[in-house]
Amino acid sequence: MIATVFNLPRLRLNGLIGGAIAGILIFLALFGPALAPYDPLALDLPARLTGPSAAHWLGADEFGRDVLSRLMYGARTSAWIAFSTDLFALFAGVIIGVAAGYLRGWVDRILMMFNDALLAFPGLLLALGIMAVFGASRGGIIIALGIAYTPVVVRVVRGTVMSVREREFVEASRVMGNSEWFTMARHVLPNCIAPLLVLATTMFGWIVLAESALSFLGLGVPPPAPSWGNMLSTARPYVNQAPFLIVYPGLCISITLLGVNMLGDALRDWLDPRMRT
Amino acid sequence: MSERETAPTLEISGLKVTVGAKGEAIVDNLDLVVEGGEIVAVVGESGSGKTMAARAILDLLPSPLTVASGRIRLAGEDLVKMAPARLRRIRGAHIGMVFQEPMVSLNPSMTIGRQMAEGLRLHTKLPAAEIRDRILAMLERIRIPDPQRCLSAYPHEFSGGMRQRIMLASVMLLKPDLLIADEPTTALDTLVQREVLDLMVELARENGTAVLLISHDLGMVSHYARRVVVMQAGKAVETGLSGDVLRNPRNAYTRRLVDALPRRGAARSPGDAFGGALVELEDIVIDYPGRQRMFRRDPPKRAVDGVSLQVRRGETLALVGASGSGKTTLGRSLVGLLAPTAGRIVFHAEEGGETRPRDKIGGGRDTQIIFQDPYSSLDPRQRVFDIVAEPLRHARDMNRGQRAARVREVLAEVGLGEDFAARLPHQLSGGQRQRVAIARAIVRRPAFVVADEPVSALDMTVQKQILALFRDLQSRYGFACLFVSHDLGAVEQVADRVAVMQDGRIVETGERDEVFDRPKHPYTRALLDAAMLLDRRFAAGGSESAAERHTA
Numbered sequence A: 001m002i003a004t005v006f007n008l009p010r011l012r013l014n015g016l017i018g019g020a021i022a023g024i025l026i027f028l029a030l031f032g033p034a035l036a037p038y039d040p041l042a043l044d045l046p047a048r049l050t051g052p053s054a055a056h057w058l059g060a061d062e063f064g065r066d067v068l069s070r071l072m073y074g075a076r077t078s079a080w081i082a083f084s085t086d087l088f089a090l091f092a093g094v095i096i097g098v099a100a101g102y103l104r105g106w107v108d109r110i111l112m113m114f115n116d117a118l119l120a121f122p123g124l125l126l127a128l129g130i131m132a133v134f135g136a137s138r139g140g141i142i143i144a145l146g147i148a149y150t151p152v153v154v155r156v157v158r159g160t161v162m163s164v165r166e167r168e169f170v171e172a173s174r175v176m177g178n179s180e181w182f183t184m185a186r187h188v189l190p191n192c193i194a195p196l197l198v199l200a201t202t203m204f205g206w207i208v209l210a211e212s213a214l215s216f217l218g219l220g221v222p223p224p225a226p227s228w229g230n231m232l233s234t235a236r237p238y239v240n241q242a243p244f245l246i247v248y249p250g251l252c253i254s255i256t257l258l259g260v261n262m263l264g265d266a267l268r269d270w271l272d273p274r275m276r277t
Numbered sequence B: 001m002s003e004r005e006t007a008p009t010l011e012i013s014g015l016k017v018t019v020g021a022k023g024e025a026i027v028d029n030l031d032l033v034v035e036g037g038e039i040v041a042v043v044g045e046s047g048s049g050k051t052m053a054a055r056a057i058l059d060l061l062p063s064p065l066t067v068a069s070g071r072i073r074l075a076g077e078d079l080v081k082m083a084p085a086r087l088r089r090i091r092g093a094h095i096g097m098v099f100q101e102p103m104v105s106l107n108p109s110m111t112i113g114r115q116m117a118e119g120l121r122l123h124t125k126l127p128a129a130e131i132r133d134r135i136l137a138m139l140e141r142i143r144i145p146d147p148q149r150c151l152s153a154y155p156h157e158f159s160g161g162m163r164q165r166i167m168l169a170s171v172m173l174l175k176p177d178l179l180i181a182d183e184p185t186t187a188l189d190t191l192v193q194r195e196v197l198d199l200m201v202e203l204a205r206e207n208g209t210a211v212l213l214i215s216h217d218l219g220m221v222s223h224y225a226r227r228v229v230v231m232q233a234g235k236a237v238e239t240g241l242s243g244d245v246l247r248n249p250r251n252a253y254t255r256r257l258v259d260a261l262p263r264r265g266a267a268r269s270p271g272d273a274f275g276g277a278l279v280e281l282e283d284i285v286i287d288y289p290g291r292q293r294m295f296r297r298d299p300p301k302r303a304v305d306g307v308s309l310q311v312r313r314g315e316t317l318a319l320v321g322a323s324g325s326g327k328t329t330l331g332r333s334l335v336g337l338l339a340p341t342a343g344r345i346v347f348h349a350e351e352g353g354e355t356r357p358r359d360k361i362g363g364g365r366d367t368q369i370i371f372q373d374p375y376s377s378l379d380p381r382q383r384v385f386d387i388v389a390e391p392l393r394h395a396r397d398m399n400r401g402q403r404a405a406r407v408r409e410v411l412a413e414v415g416l417g418e419d420f421a422a423r424l425p426h427q428l429s430g431g432q433r434q435r436v437a438i439a440r441a442i443v444r445r446p447a448f449v450v451a452d453e454p455v456s457a458l459d460m461t462v463q464k465q466i467l468a469l470f471r472d473l474q475s476r477y478g479f480a481c482l483f484v485s486h487d488l489g490a491v492e493q494v495a496d497r498v499a500v501m502q503d504g505r506i507v508e509t510g511e512r513d514e515v516f517d518r519p520k521h522p523y524t525r526a527l528l529d530a531a532m533l534l535d536r537r538f539a540a541g542g543s544e545s546a547a548e549r550h551t552a
Helices: A002-035 A067-103 A105-120 A123-134 A138-165 A168-175 A180-216 A228-234 A244-271 B002-006 B050-057 B084-090 B112-123 B128-141 B147-151 B160-172 B190-207 B218-224 B242-247 B252-260 B327-334 B384-394 B400-413 B430-442 B460-477 B488-494 B512-517 B522-530 B534-539 B546-551
Strands: B010-019 B025-034 B039-043 B065-074 B095-098 B178-182 B210-215 B227-232 B235-241 B277-288 B301-312 B316-320 B342-351 B354-358 B367-370 B448-452 B480-485 B497-502 B505-511
Touching: A002 A067, A002 A244, A067 A105, A067 A138, A067 A180, A067 A228, A067 A244, A105 A138, A123 A138, A123 A180, A138 A180, A168 A180, A168 B367, A180 A228, A180 A244, A228 A244, B010 B050, B025 B039, B025 B050, B025 B065, B025 B210, B025 B235, B039 B050, B039 B218, B050 B065, B050 B178, B050 B210, B095 B160, B112 B128, B112 B147, B112 B160, B128 B147, B128 B160, B160 B190, B178 B190, B190 B210, B190 B218, B190 B522, B210 B218, B218 B227, B218 B242, B218 B252, B227 B242, B227 B252, B235 B242, B235 B252, B242 B252, B252 B460, B277 B327, B277 B480, B301 B316, B301 B327, B301 B480, B301 B505, B316 B327, B316 B488, B327 B367, B327 B448, B327 B480, B367 B430, B384 B400, B384 B430, B400 B430, B430 B460, B460 B488, B480 B488, B488 B512, B497 B512, B497 B522, B505 B512, B505 B522
Parallel strands: B039 B210, B039 B227, B095 B178, B178 B210, B316 B480, B316 B497, B367 B448, B448 B480
Antiparallel strands: B010 B025, B010 B065, B227 B235, B277 B301, B277 B342, B342 B354, B497 B505
16 A cells, blocks of 8 residues: 555656657657658758757758758667567567476476577677678668577576466466466466566667667668667767767667666556556 | 662553554554563454564664654663664664564575674674684574584575574573564474474573563463463553463453364264265375486485375365475375376266266366465466456356356355455455465365465464365365365364374374374374364363463
């Protein structure tokens, strides 16, 4: 009772702000290109590296391309990559993690051997290696980062599943004659949702950053197409002349991460049965 | 100075604990006196405020709770207004506390020796060697085998009873004036419970320590405490000598507590009430595989060692034993949760009006199980209706409407009304949850139910209700039951026959009255002696209790 009273305002605030930020991001991803004042690739050489002005609200980059337009186009690329990669890693991670944690035995041992081997590589290095196979494209990035982050999800899911499956309601389900699959889907998985949501929102942030790191290494979204990540990395040489070039995409990434994390918190509380009446 | 000498060890007057500064009162106008060297018990159900009253003494109230008014005096000195730094010197040195959960009240990452030394290092200026000697002496005193090794051992290497003894020892090492024991043995089984409590009383007497014992178990408490305070909804409703309170309760609530103490129910006449064998166990052996080490596997551990047993149609067979005796393992093998290593389980199923034996037990109509902990046996995300309806998924002969009707019918039978159907488990009390668990077990009208310590986690009054409900349902539907328990009080109320299990073997089987009144095996006798059953004590010379022996 006390928890409900104390948490509700926080829940609402988180949900409100997080929801608003996520809403803006989705809106930009859908309609950004239609609303952008300029073609993100159009060059306006006289305006290159100029700060905010009436013509270019957020300034223009080293080729005189409009920063605002590039950010709005980039939102689609970055949000799409982060979202799909996150889903990819979650989907693969949950299937492997649940199988390992619930079935145990040799299935667990073999899956976890592979998983731990993958975990031993730094995520970015692994992604680089996979990119070498799939090539630098959007699809390639999603698959590479997805595979790189799956082992983390597997670890978290397996641990949670192993603790939930020891609870007596899972045994009760088996005694009723329910199949292993039904028990897993109906009783085990829903009770693993809280840590998964936290992981998913944190991972969203990692992925946006990882994508910019890949871009920085020349393996991300290939220029001249804009993404927040490659805008950040191409702005680096001009950090003294035109610091705003690095500030705007950086701000976009930070605000998005903040919003996604707050939304995740709110979702987790909302999905917690103890918060319901 | 003279006031200090005559003042009682602990004197609580007009204590009021509220949620926030002026919220709901959790403890309301409580008066309590503990004289030096005396054992006083505070008894009440969960939620009666007994634990919070005890915590208020040491200023250990959880966050929104505060002491609104009243005085708590230790030897005449008021603790409520005391500065935190001064209070810290009193905690441990003058007032010790033992908590309920021995599994979590010792720090798992510290050796026993270091944990026990902590108090002495903090409150005395003794040299390290002296501290070590005192700890060794104390460990020897509480009969821990190999005290030298115990110093460098970690808590997980000890059983629950041992841990509680160690906890007790480390508190008593400082020779406090007052020991607060909050349900110190509720998590332990009967035999161990008795040992720990006896030890506590001995240590308290040796050091002249007064004890404030907090418990929901009036029967146990009256055995040790000279005086009892009964609490209900934050108020002390009755105070008196424990023998008097037990024999002539004046307050209606106290009477309910006394009535809830286990008493033997009438025996159902065997033979005509029960049919033939329903489940037959033949020479069951269950091994747990040993742990996989780096290059070898530990040898398997034998949990059940050649058990043959028969459960008759419609009867309640109680399987009794201490923790670790293999009784739960055996119960789980009967519902198919684990397969026996050797032996045969024969189930005489009724199919189309005739019974035929088969080797395989299925779930559903054959057997169901009720678990001990109603907090973990229900899926926190399912509503009560869905929980109870789930076993009916496999009832192919029932349609949706029939299933819903059956669920409602069963919920009514276990005493949960219409409005409970839509609730989630966290909105129910422990007793209500256990009713839901029972409803789930009987919704398919099984022939056999395994109940694994179904009431151990509940208050005495709730235990009584649940056991009565269970017996009632059983006589209505005639399912047989294997009642697994260490609690002889509960067993005495529901069992028709009793099987006593020790170290994986059945050492004695017989009709309930036979086993309780004329136990043959020494282990059965030990269990019965430790159980402090009310009938036996009243029968054996009326009111004699340990407390009265000590004061006499």
